[in-house]
Amino acid sequence: MMNGVWPVGFSWTFSEANQIDTTRDHYENFPYPPRDPADEQHRLLTPALDCFDMLNHYGFGGARDFEDEFTVLVAGGGTGDSTIFLAEQLKSTSNKVVHVDISQQSIDVAKERAQVRGLTNIEWRQANLLNLNSSEIGTFDYINCTGVLHHLPDPSMGLASITSLLKDDGVLGLMVYGQYARTGVYQLQNLLRHLNKDADQEKKVSNAKSVLSQLPDTNWFKRGSELFGDHRLGDAGIYDLLLHEQDRAYTIAELIGLLGDHGLMLSKLVDSWLYDPGRYLQSEDLETQIATLDPTEQMSVAELVSGTLKTHTLYAHKNRCAEPEFGLDKVISLTLSNDTSIYSRFHRLIVENLREPKVSFSHENNSIDLEPSEALAAALKHTDGERSIAEILKRATMRGKAKRRDVLRALEAFYKTLNTYDMAFLRSSAVARYRTKKELHGA
Ligand SMILES: C[S@@+](CC[C@H](N)C(=O)[O-])C[C@H]1O[C@@H](n2cnc3c(N)ncnc32)[C@H](O)[C@@H]1O
Incomplete structure (x- = not known):
C-alpha cells in the first residue's frame, strides 16, 4: 500500500x-x-x-x-x-x-x-x-x-x-x-461490463474498440456520439469514458x-x-x-x-461573492484571446456596420447581436483591456462628438451582451491587465 x-x-x-x-x-x-x-x-x-x-x-x-x-x-x-x-x-x-x-x-x-x-x-x-x-x-x-x-x-x-x-x-x-447527456455512455459501460468479466485492462480496451466499431445506428451512444470525443483520444480516452469502474x-x-x-x-x-x-x-x-x-x-x-x-x-x-458592477472604476476585459487585437476587431465590426440596426457574430454556436452606433464605435476605439471605463469615456467624448451618456449606455449594453456569453468580464482598475494567450505562451 x-x-x-x-x-x-x-x-x-x-x-x-x-x-x-x-x-x-x-x-x-x-x-x-x-x-x-x-x-x-x-x-x-x-x-x-x-x-x-x-x-x-x-x-x-x-x-x-x-x-x-x-x-x-x-x-x-x-x-x-x-x-x-x-x-x-x-x-x-x-x-x-x-x-x-x-x-x-x-x-x-x-x-x-x-x-x-x-x-x-x-x-x-x-x-x-x-x-x-x-x-x-x-x-x-x-x-x-x-x-x-x-x-x-x-x-x-x-x-x-x-x-x-x-x-x-x-x-x-x-x-x-x-x-442525461451521458445516458449512452452508461449504456455502453454496462454493455462492456458484461463482456469484460475477468478481462485484463488490455483486453478491456480491445473489446471496447471492437464494440465501438460495430455499434448499430440505433445505439444510444452512437446516436449521441457527437457529444463525446474521448474515445477518439486513444486507449486512455477509451478507458476514461467507457471502462471507468467508478463513475457517476x-x-x-x-x-x-x-x-x-x-x-x-x-x-x-x-x-x-x-x-x-x-x-x-x-x-x-x-x-x-x-x-x-x-x-x-x-x-x-x-x-x-x-x-x-x-x-x-x-x-x-462559502460566502456570497457579489459580481462586480459596471462602473467608472472598472476595466472591461474581453475573454482571454490570442492577442490584444480582439479589441480592435470589435471596433472594426461596429464601424463597418454603422448603418445597420444590428450586426451578428457567432461564438460557441450562438449568434450574438450587437447594436452598432457612433457612441459604441467611439467607446470601442479606446477599449483595450487596460483603460478604465472612466478613461474610455474621457477619450471617447473628448472632441464633443459623442455624448457621455450615450457612450456609457452603449458600452454597458456591449459589455452585458458579451458577458452573457462568458466573453467579457470586469475587474477593478487597480488590477493589472491580464496577459494574452500569446504573452502567456511566450510566443
Ligand atoms: C478524469 S482525471 C481529471 C484530471 C484533471 N483534473 C483534468 O480535469 O484534466 C481524474 C484525476 O483524478 C485523480 N484522482 C482520482 N481519485 C483521486 C483521489 N482520491 N485523490 C487524488 N486524486 C484522485 C486521478 O488520478 C486522475 O488524475
Whole structure:
C-alpha cells in the first residue's frame, strides 16, 4: 500500500478502499487526459474555469490582485492542464500552484510539461485528496477540482475534504459529469461490463474498440456520439469514458443540493446560457409557466430539454461573492484571446456596420447581436483591456462628438451582451491587465 494515500481518521469500508485502489491503478496505467509534453512547445491549453479574467470576476468581484498572496490547489490535477495554465498565469508572481493527484504517472506527465515550459512555481504531491488536511497543506484562495469528485466512491466525502481547505473568501472551481447527456455512455459501460468479466485492462480496451466499431445506428451512444470525443483520444480516452469502474453523474439540481450539503453556494455556471430554458422553449404559454419555477427548477428544465449538458462546470463559494458592477472604476476585459487585437476587431465590426440596426457574430454556436452606433464605435476605439471605463469615456467624448451618456449606455449594453456569453468580464482598475494567450505562451 502506498504511503500517504489512506486517509487518517476516516472509516473506510473494504469496498471503498478497493474502489480507490482500482481508480489509482486506472490512472497509473492511463494518465488522463493523454498529453504529450512536447506539445507545450507550440501551444498553451487554457481551461475556461482557470482564466484569471473570469476567475477574478466571479470568484473575487474583480478586485483580486494575483500579484498579492494567492494560494492555489489543483485537486486531482491529472496530467496538468489546469496546473500548467494557472502556473503560467502566476509565473511573474511569488505565488505557486499545489498539484495533488493519486497517480504518480499522471503527475510525471504534468511535471514534464512544466519542465518543457520552464515552470518552477508548482509543488507536486502524490496523495489521496481525502487525506489532505489544512494543518499540513494549508488553506487556499482557489481550489480547482475538475473531473474528479464523480470518480470517488463517496463524492460527498471528497467535497467535504476540499471544502475544508478552502478559505472563507476563497472560490472553488468544480466540474462533474452531467447525467442525461451521458445516458449512452452508461449504456455502453454496462454493455462492456458484461463482456469484460475477468478481462485484463488490455483486453478491456480491445473489446471496447471492437464494440465501438460495430455499434448499430440505433445505439444510444452512437446516436449521441457527437457529444463525446474521448474515445477518439486513444486507449486512455477509451478507458476514461467507457471502462471507468467508478463513475457517476449529476443533474444540476443534485449538484446544487450537494454544494448546499457542504455550506457552498453556486456563484456561476460556466456556459450559463445553456441552463436558460428560454433558449429551447420559446412559446409564450411555456415561458409563463417556466417563470413560476424556482431558479434550480428552471435550470433542470433546460437540462432535460437540451439533453446535451455532459458536464457541469461552476464556481462555488462559502460566502456570497457579489459580481462586480459596471462602473467608472472598472476595466472591461474581453475573454482571454490570442492577442490584444480582439479589441480592435470589435471596433472594426461596429464601424463597418454603422448603418445597420444590428450586426451578428457567432461564438460557441450562438449568434450574438450587437447594436452598432457612433457612441459604441467611439467607446470601442479606446477599449483595450487596460483603460478604465472612466478613461474610455474621457477619450471617447473628448472632441464633443459623442455624448457621455450615450457612450456609457452603449458600452454597458456591449459589455452585458458579451458577458452573457462568458466573453467579457470586469475587474477593478487597480488590477493589472491580464496577459494574452500569446504573452502567456511566450510566443
Ligand atoms: C478524469 S482525471 C481529471 C484530471 C484533471 N483534473 C483534468 O480535469 O484534466 C481524474 C484525476 O483524478 C485523480 N484522482 C482520482 N481519485 C483521486 C483521489 N482520491 N485523490 C487524488 N486524486 C484522485 C486521478 O488520478 C486522475 O488524475
